[in-house]
Amino acid sequence: MSTLSVAPAKKLNNIILQDINKSYSKGDNNVVVHDKFNLAIKSGDFVAIMGPSGLGKSTLLHLMGGLDRPTSGHVEIGGQRIDELSESKLTRWRADNIGFIFQSHHLLPVLSAQGNVELPLSLTPLNKKQRQQHAANALALVGMADRAHHFPKELSGGQEQRVAIARAIVSDPQILLCDEPTGNLDRKTADEILALLKKLNNDFGKTIVMVTHDLKAAEYASRVINLEEYIALGVEAQGAQIPQEQQSILVGE
Amino acid sequence: MIKQAIALSWINFKSFPHRLVASAISILSIACVAAVMLGVLALSSGMVKTMERTGLDNTLLVMRAGAVSELQSVMFPMEVKLLSNNDQVLRDKNGQAIVSAEMFVNAEYKKSPVNAQSNTEHVTLDGESLSLRGISQNTYLFRPHFKLIAGEKFATGLRQLIIGQAIARRMPELVVGKTINLGGSQWFISGVFSDNNSVFESELWADIGTVQSDYRRGSSVQSVRLALKNNTDLTKLAQEWQADPRLNVRLILEKVFFAEQAQNLTRLIRWIGLPIAIIMALGAIVAALNTMYAAIASRSKEIATHKAIGFTPFAISMSIMSEALLLAIVGGLLGVIPLYLVFDGWTAATQNANSLSQMMFNFDISLTLIAQAMTLSIVIGLLGGILPAIKAMRMPVTVALRDS
Numbered sequence: 001m002s003t004l005s006v007a008p009a010k011k012l013n014n015i016i017l018q019d020i021n022k023s024y025s026k027g028d029n030n031v032v033v034h035d036k037f038n039l040a041i042k043s044g045d046f047v048a049i050m051g052p053s054g055l056g057k058s059t060l061l062h063l064m065g066g067l068d069r070p071t072s073g074h075v076e077i078g079g080q081r082i083d084e085l086s087e088s089k090l091t092r093w094r095a096d097n098i099g100f101i102f103q104s105h106h107l108l109p110v111l112s113a114q115g116n117v118e119l120p121l122s123l124t125p126l127n128k129k130q131r132q133q134h135a136a137n138a139l140a141l142v143g144m145a146d147r148a149h150h151f152p153k154e155l156s157g158g159q160e161q162r163v164a165i166a167r168a169i170v171s172d173p174q175i176l177l178c179d180e181p182t183g184n185l186d187r188k189t190a191d192e193i194l195a196l197l198k199k200l201n202n203d204f205g206k207t208i209v210m211v212t213h214d215l216k217a218a219e220y221a222s223r224v225i226n227l228e229e230y231i232a233l234g235v236e237a238q239g240a241q242i243p244q245e246q247q248s249i250l251v252g253e
Numbered sequence: 254m255i256k257q258a259i260a261l262s263w264i265n266f267k268s269f270p271h272r273l274v275a276s277a278i279s280i281l282s283i284a285c286v287a288a289v290m291l292g293v294l295a296l297s298s299g300m301v302k303t304m305e306r307t308g309l310d311n312t313l314l315v316m317r318a319g320a321v322s323e324l325q326s327v328m329f330p331m332e333v334k335l336l337s338n339n340d341q342v343l344r345d346k347n348g349q350a351i352v353s354a355e356m357f358v359n360a361e362y363k364k365s366p367v368n369a370q371s372n373t374e375h376v377t378l379d380g381e382s383l384s385l386r387g388i389s390q391n392t393y394l395f396r397p398h399f400k401l402i403a404g405e406k407f408a409t410g411l412r413q414l415i416i417g418q419a420i421a422r423r424m425p426e427l428v429v430g431k432t433i434n435l436g437g438s439q440w441f442i443s444g445v446f447s448d449n450n451s452v453f454e455s456e457l458w459a460d461i462g463t464v465q466s467d468y469r470r471g472s473s474v475q476s477v478r479l480a481l482k483n484n485t486d487l488t489k490l491a492q493e494w495q496a497d498p499r500l501n502v503r504l505i506l507e508k509v510f511f512a513e514q515a516q517n518l519t520r521l522i523r524w525i526g527l528p529i530a531i532i533m534a535l536g537a538i539v540a541a542l543n544t545m546y547a548a549i550a551s552r553s554k555e556i557a558t559h560k561a562i563g564f565t566p567f568a569i570s571m572s573i574m575s576e577a578l579l580l581a582i583v584g585g586l587l588g589v590i591p592l593y594l595v596f597d598g599w600t601a602a603t604q605n606a607n608s609l610s611q612m613m614f615n616f617d618i619s620l621t622l623i624a625q626a627m628t629l630s631i632v633i634g635l636l637g638g639i640l641p642a643i644k645a646m647r648m649p650v651t652v653a654l655r656d657s
Contacts, residue, residue: 062650104554111264119260122260123562167562
């Protein structure tokens, strides 16, 4: 475990969703969320996924983060089929590779900003002093060093989201999955948060996948996927992207 | 894994004040169970100890055949003489058999007007029934732990009595020098005695002749105690006396007699007390379940976030269990400590099922009993925590996050 990597990520963490079917039962009905869905995201990319509610944007994030499993199909990240991992291995993998940023920050009210950011580090072999140092670094990176000992109720919405971002990056995961990260924020604060994400993408090589309804937010991304249009492309067009993407990923484009 | 569980448990403990009311109800219900459980156990333990301290190993208690208590028995002088003549009975240096024939009656206090003409203050106790034992000089030989701790022994031929210290403690108004109204007669308290905290300390002792005459029993007695030689074969003795047509008796070692009484009493206490404790325990389990379900329901997003961060479901469930365990331990201590501080050694009175009179004994709260009550509390906590812990473990992260 290192402190937050300053150099762009060396390891490739390409995200590939292939032939994804995802459905769930609701009463007597079987609701199909995704049917033969294909998507590839290059390591180090900043992708915004947009579209109306109910298309399964968050479900895609959950599949990429290993919080959910596809009914069928492959979820491959960094060359590893995460849909085949056992629950305990998936949990461990998630702790090492994924940082989640939610619309509601989900900070623990009983812990200070520092405590919240330190929390994921309790999954690592770091000692107390090292954990404190890592958390302080992450807080400094998001501009919250002077609020380290404040509790969530003492922070504004934007500050809470910054702390949540610090928590997401403190273990130095390669991939950040953001579900409406600016949904609860005013424009100015939202822009600050988006700029921060952009910085994490540019300066630290983090792969960022962001679900958003906000067109302005999508402007920060290097690639925008309008899910409605993307799905309308059809199975073949989506699928056709995969080999090409995989090929370009493999040659490091 | 353990490290994760400790980290999450610590967070749960920190958020305790947010769930104060629900947690307090749970703690209180567990405290009540622990207290009732400990109370029942201490009660029966105290009784057993009191009974166990009563009676000597080589003392044979003889009563009328079929009598389960001294109260139900009656024996006549001829029988006492026949029993005393047996070779197995020890004799003193004068060749006299060491035998104690004793009267045993329930003496009832009746509320009577204070005699204004008398200088003596009357103590009137309404509805109390006390054991009055008529004894002779020989009786003291069978009570090696007897000790006069206040006043003096009663005078023969007078309505005087000495009272056991258990009664003296429970009824502080009964002091040496007072006259009490007993069965319609006035009895003078001449002294207070101790007897190794045995059942006898719950009795009043007086001269057997006076008791016989006061209760119009002629020369009959209730029981006979005989000091036996060490090598006495009880079975043989019983056969010998059964074969004698002049005798119709039941014989039992005094130690065994009181041990059996202790068993009967403790069985009674446990039959009544333990079902109550069990019903309360079920209630406490429900309260703990409710508290823990509410705790995880209010923290579903928090739990989902922990899972998303990478905490294992097992560590999360362990943290829920540790919270339930904490509730149980705090509840258990809250029930046990005050009971110990207030009631350990406290004298309680009950009706002796066999003699139908008051019997005093001490609550005996030992470490073993405390451990038993605490174990029950912990079991309640574990049972109350396990289902919510499983629920937390299985809680789908995506649903909880979507709800937010």
